[in-house]
Amino acid sequence: xxxxxxxxxxxxxxxxxxxxxxxxxxxxxxxxxxxxxxxxxxxxxxxxxxxxxxxxxxxxxxxxxxxxxxxxxxxxxxxxxxxxxxxxxxxxxxxxxxxxxxxxxxxxxxxxxxxxxxxxxxxxxxxxxxxxxxxxxxxxxxxxxxxxxxxxxxxxxxxxxxxxxxxxxxxxxxxxxxxxxxxxxxxxxxxxxxxxxxxxxxxxxxxxxxxxxxxxxxxxxxxxxxxxxxxxxxxxxxxxxxxxxxxxxxxxxxxxxxxxxxxxxxxxxxxxxxxxxxxxxxxxxxxxxxxxxxxxxxxxxxxxxxxxxxxxxxxxxxxxxxxxxxxxxxxxxxxxxxxxxxxxxxxxxxxxxxxxxxxxxxxxxxxxxxxxxxxxxxxxxxxxxxxxxxxxxxxxxxxxxxxxxxxxxxxxxxxxxxxxxxxxxxxxxxxxxxxxxxxxxxxxxxxxxxxxxxxxxxxxxxxxxxxxxxxxxxxxxxxxxxxxxxxxxxxxxxxxx
Numbered sequence: 384x385x386x387x388x389x390x391x392x393x394x395x396x397x398x399x400x401x402x403x404x405x406x407x408x409x410x411x412x413x414x415x416x417x418x419x420x421x422x423x424x425x426x427x428x429x430x431x432x433x434x435x436x437x438x439x440x441x442x443x444x445x446x447x448x449x450x451x452x453x454x455x456x457x458x459x460x461x462x463x464x465x466x467x468x469x470x471x472x473x474x475x476x477x478x479x480x481x482x483x484x485x486x487x488x489x490x491x492x493x494x495x496x497x498x499x500x501x502x503x504x505x506x507x508x509x510x511x512x513x514x515x516x517x518x519x520x521x522x523x524x525x526x527x528x529x530x531x532x533x534x535x536x537x538x539x540x541x542x543x544x545x546x547x548x549x550x551x552x553x554x555x556x557x558x559x560x561x562x563x564x565x566x567x568x569x570x571x572x573x574x575x576x577x578x579x580x581x582x583x584x585x586x587x588x589x590x591x592x593x594x595x596x597x598x599x600x601x602x603x604x605x606x607x608x609x610x611x612x613x614x615x616x617x618x619x620x621x622x623x624x625x626x627x628x629x630x631x632x633x634x635x636x637x638x639x640x641x642x643x644x645x646x647x648x649x650x651x652x653x654x655x656x657x658x659x660x661x662x663x664x665x666x667x668x669x670x671x672x673x674x675x676x677x678x679x680x681x682x683x684x685x686x687x688x689x690x691x692x693x694x695x696x697x698x699x700x701x702x703x704x705x706x707x708x709x710x711x712x713x714x715x716x717x718x719x720x721x722x723x724x725x726x727x728x729x730x731x732x733x734x735x736x737x738x739x740x741x742x743x744x745x746x747x748x749x750x751x752x753x754x755x756x757x758x759x760x761x762x763x764x765x766x767x768x769x770x771x772x773x774x775x776x777x778x779x780x781x782x783x784x785x786x787x788x789x790x791x792x793x794x795x796x797x798x799x800x801x802x803x804x805x806x807x808x809x810x811x812x813x814x815x816x817x818x819x820x821x822x823x824x825x826x827x828x829x830x831x832x833x834x835x836x837x838x839x840x841x842x843x844x845x846x847x848x849x850x851x852x853x854x855x856x857x858x859x860x861x862x863x864x865x866x867x868x869x870x871x872x873x874x875x876x877x878x879x880x
Contacts, residue, residue: 403443411436411458420751426466426476427748433458434743434794441790448787449728452735459485459742469746484745488737489730492698493606497599497733499701500547503679505724506708507546509716511665512672512679513555516541518662521559528575528646535560535579536633539586543597545679549587550726553836556583557843563657564845575646577846581854582640584831584840589636591788591825593629595621596686596697599733603792604821606737611744611800614814618686618697624815624877625822628869635861636854643853671715678704678715729789736793743797753801762802767880770806771816772867774799778823779863786832792824815879819870826862828855 414432419425433455440451463485464478488494507513517538524534538556546552560583564576591598595605595618608614668676685693685700695703708715743749757763760777762770778795785791799820803813827833831841831851841851870880 399443400445403440403445406443407436407439407445410439422754423748423751424467424469424746426463426469427743427746427751429462429466430459430739430743430746430748431752433462433739434748437739437790438794441787441794442784444786447728448732448790452728452732455739456485456735459739463742463746484742485738486734488606488739488741489734491606491734491737492609492696493602494730494734494737496596496698496701497602498730499698499705500596500599500602501725501730502705502708502721503682503701504546504548504551505721506675506715508551508555508724509720510669510671510675512675513542513546513552514559515662515665515668515672516545517556517559518658518665521563522658522662527650528578528648529641531563532578532582532640532646533637535582536586536637539583540590540593540629540633543587543590543594544683547596547598548726549591549598550835550839553584553587553839557840559661561843561845562661569647571843571845573647574644575648577850578640578644578646580840580843580845581644581851582636584834584837584851585636585640585828585854585858586633587836588825588827588834589629589632592632592822593622593625595625596701598788598825599729600788600792600824601821603733603736603740603789604796604817604824607740607744607796607800608814608817610737610741611797612814612817615696616814616818617689619689619691621818622687624818624874624879627873628822628865631865632858632862635865636858639854639857639861643857644850674713675708675715678707732787732793733789736789740793740797744801749797749801750805752798753805756798756802757805762806767806767808767811767816768870770802771819771870771880774802774820775823775866776863778820779826779859782824782826782833783829786834786838788824788827788834792821795824796821812879815874815877819866819874819879822866823863826859828858828862830855 411432414435415429419428436458437451437455440446440454446454460478460481463476464481466476468474468476520538520541521531521534524530535556539552542552542555546555560579563579564571569575591601595601595616605616608616682700682704685695686697689695689697707713709718709721760773762773778791781795782788782791796817800813800817803811803816827837829852831837831848837851874880
């Protein structure tokens with residue numbers, strides 16, 4: 384059965400990659416050829432076509448994400464530049480202004496924070512501090528399989544504070560898991576192997592929700608909140624709202640994993656010795672690791688105390704930390720060492736994604752789409768709680784077609800903001816509800832292809848798509864229901880609902 388699933392996936396991916404770009408172009412042209420709605424500007428109409436193009440390209444993965452960002456930016460420059468200026472319809476907007484709209488997101492606070500976070504992740508990988516932290520935690524849990532599982536989930540939690548890149552975190556843990564599987568003389572296709580690897584990627588996704596700086600997609604939502612709503616959410620405010628939810632989900636993950644992927648044995652002989660040898664191989668902490676640990680703890684302190692003990696926002700304190708790491712004399716890493724670990728494509732995708740979302744909002748395309756969604760789902764007149772429940776479910780279902788939460792946030796969060804604004808409720812906490820809806824964007828639990836970290840772990844061949852679904856489907860259902868409960872209780876007390 385597992386072979387058939389993988390074979391079908393490969394053929395599907397191959398077909399979509401081969402023809403995805405063609406489908407995307409055709410879909411965009413169809414939108415362009417349709418009459419422009421009377422309540423929508425020409426620029427907004429063209430942005431709808433570009434949005435459809437982006438969604439098809441991202442779902443099919445016809446081209447890499449950085450290449451898709453370059454194509455989207457070019458389309459925006461050409462299509463918006465040759466559109467009537469919404470403020471002066473008798474004149475064209477002009478390509479110079481369109482360039483600013485296409486790349487404006489790269490200069491946003493969120494993009495700067497993502498760039499700085501990538502350098503932090505690079506420092507962790509370069510020094511090996513992330514691996515040392517993970518092995519230290521595992522050395523304390525023992526050799527029982529359920530304790531190892533709890534240890535892996537706890538590793539995901541701790542690293543989320545210090546490594547602001549989901550792929551980097553999972554990339555650090557995957558070799559450790561493979562080493563444990565090998566040392567325990569377990570087969571790569573054993574349930575024990577599947578249990579640890581699936582738990583690793585699911586824990587990473589859960590703590591993308593719990594910690595503001597844990598994932599790039601959170602910065603997308605925060606970028607829209609800052610640009611369109613004129614508000615900021617501090618690290619502590621996000622943590623207070625999200626951490627209790629993530630903690631409960633981590634406990635649920637533990638029990639769901641043991642229930643759906645029960646290991647062959649309750650204890651693995653030699654487990655403690657394996658971790659001890661791995662730690663011994665690292666040797667004593669290097670000066671660069673000690674310096675990075677001090678900087679990371681100081682940065683965490685500045686994140687937590689933002690808006691209370693000092694005036695520096697998350698982006699400013701992170702940039703300062705990165706600058707310190709690169710300064711001569713401190714010696715954590717130099718530019719050449721750093722750039723080899725940086726995913727520049729992620730930064731480009733992030734910046735252009737913010738630009739596309741902002742253009743959807745500024746050209747009123749997002750508002751027009753929001754009106755259509757409101758009519759289709761009958762949102763007008765419904766309570767805020769019901770609207771949230773429908774929108775959160777919509778985002779979770781939409782995510783099934785994407786391999787990047789950043790892409791989901793870039794294309795959907797502007798529409799969510801427009802829907803909430805269109806409800807016409809002055810008492811509505813649009814900033815808070817947008818933040819909670821962003822939590823749903825991180826629900827990449829069901830399929831391994833729903834997240835870069837899932838794809839990375841899936842390539843190890845330690846688990847099948849069926850294994851991921853067995854854990855991810857109940858986790859998604861429980862996670863959604865828990866969001867509903869939190870909206871009625873804890874988040875209501877916080878004043879979000």
